[in-house]
Amino acid sequence: MPDRSVFRPDEFSDRLETVRRYLEHAIAPETKLASAVRLRMHGEIKLKDWLPFKAEQVIC
DSSP states (O other): OOOTTBOOGGGGTTSOHHHHHHHHHHSOTTOBOOSOEEEEEEEEEEESEEEEEEEEEEEO
């Protein structure tokens, strides 16, 4: 069974050409892949008026 913890471009050969090219451009072969990401956001959101907001999301 292949090691899923590193990026291997050949595992994406069945994807659309544009997707495969982007991944190969953005991620070097054998790069360790993250199992989670923490996103922090801030800005303004319009709820009748523009209000400030902060948010944090963890995706595993």
